[in-house]
Amino acid sequence: MSTPSKFNLSDSTGLQLFSALVIAWMLLFAIPTQAANTPTLKLFPTTVLEDIRHTGSVAKEMESGLQEVISRLDQQQQLIIDSKCEEADDDPGCAQLNKQLGATYLEMLNIMESNLPTMEQAVETTRKSLAKRLRKELGNGMTPWTLQENLLGGQSGKQAAQTRPSLRGRSGMRLSDRFSQYYKLVSNSSSSQGSSMAVIASDIYLDMEETADLIARTRQEISRATLMGQLNQSFGVITPEMQEVVSGVKAILFGDPESEMPIAAPPTTADSTAYQSPLSL
């Protein structure tokens, strides 16, 4: 009695078909697995992009309303300094200048008061949506090691590193221009540039934190100034607190050229012929 063959012709064809399917299946899943080594960051979905664009528009409206009054405030303050009014409290001319300065300061606060709620809402929305993405993608979705691999652009991300956009930092330009630049950077960049996206997202988020803080302080100052105005009808000499608010508003809206600093210029690309140790991580 002969032992029956394990496979007849039809079994063999079935095996070949099965093998082909297995190979196809493996190929199908091998490609995404390779790509998964350099994870794609989803830091800027459409909703976040729209939030950034909207915040830029709101900032532009606020700037145009404030530009003239802040410029007047600067001129009046300079006039007080030039007239040496700080040492002449009893001089009627100086008293008049101080009163004008106080009135302009109130005017600035009033303009801000009418614009701030919209601005605050826009900033808060952008801040929250970015926080959510950062937490999900970089905070919970990455280990420290994958984070630095991502910042370096992965092992094979040299081409991406060469095309990284540069970011000029959080200060040194108008708030609306900053948002316009952020929007362009983010909307024009492909998802392959995940590393620089992490830096840009972090930069915008920290910018939002600072802006939100300034808005909160400014709103407090408006309340205080309104109370003072009701009590005194005049501010007299501009106080250090008032000066701080004016400086803060100017810095965040119109930029502070002295603190310009590039944050994320593209790094030098490593030489592809450089020695690679078997110990390299």
Next chain:
Amino acid sequence: MNSTKALISAALFATVSFTAGCDTQPVKANACIPPQGYDLDVAVSQSKSDLSDVCSFQFDAYLERLMNIAESDPKPANKEKFSEFLLWSNQAGLLSKQQAKSIYNRYFNVKYVSLMGDYNNCSLTCPKQQEVLANMERELLDKERGLVKISRDTSSYQRADRLLKETELVLEATCTACGAN
């Protein structure tokens, strides 16, 4: 009488043998002096010879000396020499594979061994964010030594420097976001 002579001879022989046996030990102890000179290849060769014998406990001193010698003649090829030396150290049982990797990457790679871990950033890195960054700053000094002073690889050093700055920014934002639940 003869037996007395034989006894004395045996005692003398034993004493001489014992003294001669003691002689070899101080020579070995004195040999555990890290190599001198300025030729890295010769120094590596001598180090391997010493370390594979009784001087293994002096590994750190030998490595430090080799680095000093390499600093006197910085060139890209030094990176490979240190890689080979560390691999040999692992094979000779002086270092674990992990220790060899850690030393090599601390000095000669752009990536930071101070920024490692198996858990996510919110739970692992953020609670000790300042400590991690301080460790990275210290590691950058070692990278300056390995990449610039030993290997003359300034572009890699600049990448490491920029990576630290970017990590600082990204961690500040990410950790703030992690805490903003």
